[in-house]
Amino acid sequence: MNGKVRTRFAPSPTGFMHIGNLRTCLYAYLFAKKEKGTFILRIEDTDRERYVEGAVDLIYRTLETAGIKHDEGPDVGGNYGPYIQSQRKEMYLEYAKELVKKGGAYYCFCSKERLESLTDENGNRKYDKHCLSLSEKEVQERLSKGEKFVIRQNIPQKGESSYDDMVFGHISVKNEDMEDNILIKSDLMPTYNFANVIDDHTMGITHVIRGMEYLSSTPKYNLIYDAFGWERPKYIHLPPIMKDANRKLSKRYGDANFEDFIEKGYLPEAIVNYIALLGWSPKNNVEIMSMQELIEHFSVDGISHSPSIFDEEKMKWMNGEYIKKLTPEEFVKRSISYFERSKIKGKYDYTELAKLLITRVSLFSEIEEKVNFLEEFESYDPEWFDNKKMKCDKELSLKIIKESEKELKKLDGFDEEKLQCAVEKIAEKAEAKKGQVYLTLRLAVTGKQSTPGGGVEMCNILGKEESLKRLEFSRKLLENALKN
Ligand code: GLU
Numbered sequence: 001m002n003g004k005v006r007t008r009f010a011p012s013p014t015g016f017m018h019i020g021n022l023r024t025c026l027y028a029y030l031f032a033k034k035e036k037g038t039f040i041l042r043i044e045d046t047d048r049e050r051y052v053e054g055a056v057d058l059i060y061r062t063l064e065t066a067g068i069k070h071d072e073g074p075d076v077g078g079n080y081g082p083y084i085q086s087q088r089k090e091m092y093l094e095y096a097k098e099l100v101k102k103g104g105a106y107y108c109f110c111s112k113e114r115l116e117s118l119t120d121e122n123g124n125r126k127y128d129k130h131c132l133s134l135s136e137k138e139v140q141e142r143l144s145k146g147e148k149f150v151i152r153q154n155i156p157q158k159g160e161s162s163y164d165d166m167v168f169g170h171i172s173v174k175n176e177d178m179e180d181n182i183l184i185k186s187d188l189m190p191t192y193n194f195a196n197v198i199d200d201h202t203m204g205i206t207h208v209i210r211g212m213e214y215l216s217s218t219p220k221y222n223l224i225y226d227a228f229g230w231e232r233p234k235y236i237h238l239p240p241i242m243k244d245a246n247r248k249l250s251k252r253y254g255d256a257n258f259e260d261f262i263e264k265g266y267l268p269e270a271i272v273n274y275i276a277l278l279g280w281s282p283k284n285n286v287e288i289m290s291m292q293e294l295i296e297h298f299s300v301d302g303i304s305h306s307p308s309i310f311d312e313e314k315m316k317w318m319n320g321e322y323i324k325k326l327t328p329e330e331f332v333k334r335s336i337s338y339f340e341r342s343k344i345k346g347k348y349d350y351t352e353l354a355k356l357l358i359t360r361v362s363l364f365s366e367i368e369e370k371v372n373f374l375e376e377f378e379s380y381d382p383e384w385f386d387n388k389k390m391k392c393d394k395e396l397s398l399k400i401i402k403e404s405e406k407e408l409k410k411l412d413g414f415d416e417e418k419l420q421c422a423v424e425k426i427a428e429k430a431e432a433k434k435g436q437v438y439l440t441l442r443l444a445v446t447g448k449q450s451t452p453g454g455g456v457e458m459c460n461i462l463g464k465e466e467s468l469k470r471l472e473f474s475r476k477l478l479e480n481a482l483k484n
Contacts, residue, residue, distance in 0.1 A: 005037030006206050009063075009070070010196070012044045015052030017062045019256040019310060020211065020241045020249050023275045027238060028209040029068045030276070030298040037206070041073030042199060043084045046189045056084075062258050065268045067291050080203040085195055092190035095198050095228075096151045096183055104227025105183055106132050107139050108152045127152065127180045151184035153193070153224065161219035166236045167303050168212070173219045181220065193217070197224045205233050212237040236300055241278050242307045249310055256310055265338060265364025270319040278308045288321055320362030328354035335364040342368040343375035352461050356453040373448055374461065377470055380447040382481035385440065392436045398478045399430040400440040405471050414464045419456045444474035 009025040011017070032039040041063065045051055060075055072078025082088055099105040108131040119125040132154060134142075143149065155178045162172035183194035190198070200208055215237045225232045240248045241256075249256050261271055273289055281304070282289070282297040289297065323331065331354040332339070339350050353371055361367055385397035407422040407429075423441075427434050441455025442448070445467050451458055459467040 004206075005032055005035035006040060006204050007032040007037065007209055008040040008042050008200070008203065008205050010042045010044045010199070010210070011059055012047060012050060013052060013055030013059065014050050015055040015058065017058060017258045018249055019258065019261075019271075019275055019278070022062065022066060022258050022271075023241060023278055024210060024238060025063065025068060026066070026272060026276060026294075027236070027280070027298075027303075028207075029070075030295055031207060031209060031236070031300070033295045034298045038071045039069075040078070040080070040203060040205070041070040041075075041083060042203065043074055044192065044195065046085045046192070046195055048086075048189070058259070065262065066258070066272050067268065068272075085190075085199065088195075088199070089189060091202070092195055092198055093184060093188055096190070096194065099183070099224065099227055100151065102227050103154060104224060105151050105153050106180075107134070107143070107149045108180075108182075109134075109142055109147055109149050129154075129157075129180060132180075148186050150182045150186050152180040153183050153220065155180055155220065155223060161223055163219060163222055163232065163235065165215065165218075166207075166234055166300050167239075168215060168237055168305060171215060171219065173216055178220050183224075193220065194224070197221050200233055201225065201228070201230050207236055208233045209236040209238065212239055236303070238303065239279055239305060239307045241275075242309045244309065248307075256312075261315075263365075265335065265366070266315070266319050267322045267334065270322040271315065273322075274315040274318045278310065279304050288318070316362045323361060323364075324358060326358060328352075328358065331358055335367055338364045338367040339371065343372045348374065348461050348463070352457075356457055356461075360452045370452055373446060373451060377445075377447050377473075379477065380443070382477050384443055384449055385478065387439060390433075390436055390439050392432075392439055394478055394482055396430070396432055396436060397440045397444070398475065398482065400426060400432055400437055401444050401471055401475045401478065403430045404437075404441060404444070405468060405475065408459070408464060408468055408471070411464065414460065416456055416460050419459055423456060445470040447474075 007028040009028050011021055011025070029039045031037075041059070043056055043059070045056075056074070063070065070076060072080060072083065074081070074083040096105060100107065108127075110127075110130060114130070115125070115127070118128060131152070156175045159175050160172050161175060161178070162170060165171050181193045182191050184190055199205075218235055218237075222232050243249050243256075258271065262268060269290070272291065273287075273294070276289070276294050276298075277287065280298070280302045282302060283299075284297070286293075286297075326334070328351045332350045335354075336350070339345065339353075344353075357367060357370060361370060382394060385392065385394045387393075403426040404422075407426050411418050411422060423434055423437050426432070427437050430437070438455040442451060442458055445455065445458050445462055447470075453461075462470070
């Protein structure tokens, strides 16, 4: 290859971006950036039946959220545009006509009925090159009469076509096993079989990176490059990502949609890191890598031949690792919408809560459930103050609560440090251990036996007024229980 590496991601706008598509995109990006090359986004929208409104925006949005920046594309421009296939329509037809002249393709006028009659007893059908024998004159006459046509690829009947894939090695297909596929449809739109070649060539793509479903049709595409006398690109085909041992991840079943994961509270950088490792492993076996590190370590030798299984639990673990690295302020900034949809919306200091949550959630969507309890303070079983392990009982708890009310009232300013000092005093005055004070405080101000963080953290988050209100409630609850 002469010159700079150029790779592309060529999604079809079908309204969905699943993890498999995104991984293809990521690898094409990583490879280009590792080689200091150019990464291109091309929209393959020639199949109008599958086109979904808004799908192109979804593609832009997904790339942006994932931190994958294309150097050329419909939205950012470039010297090889247009980057949307439907805007390149005329060009394909021109090239197809040229290919006809070069003998690599031919016009076909066969009717639907004739094509159907070629079906064998097993339901298989292979075009019999019928129209290849039409004379040029006859073709011209039928074209000038406005007869409907398609243009088919002319595949040699003998021999083999082969190439070396950078992941799967030598791939060879017998020519007799390939069909003279349609390159230009009767609506004059190209099929994928043709457009991918014309686009990759005219966009100067040096390395074609895509799913392995194209592995065995690539020899056919190479024949088109050869017929034009063009240099073939290099190929990197990727094994599929499986849902389980038997089923591929599929957009048809709504599996593993990138935006759904974002909605569930995954950090995009964690998703990207996880999918980078689905089918590729770095030499140093490090798991947590930033985009920059992925670029540095990426190499085609690390791409596996075998399918990988998408394991959401593992991705969740990785997300938790990314969350642990956030500062409380970053945590709040990135998860604010989850706080805002919880019962504590607008109350309490989110940053203080974030300090407790950082090590306790692996997904932002877990925040809601973990903070709602703060607003769910209600009567609880006073027997819970009896704790054998901590040698605590209702009498001691009552003493602790009374002392807590006094000490907390005295506090000028309310923070964890001040509360810790108060706990020392409470323990002394109530003749209790600090552990017993923490335990009692937690139950008294939340009505819960377990919370993220202990009594001091809970009081700190609730604030002075609310803590005192709840201590008073708990004191009365205990006094009543002890009366009976
Ligand atoms: N539009 C094709 C797809 O989404 C792209 C295949 C390729 O990368 O060549 O599967």
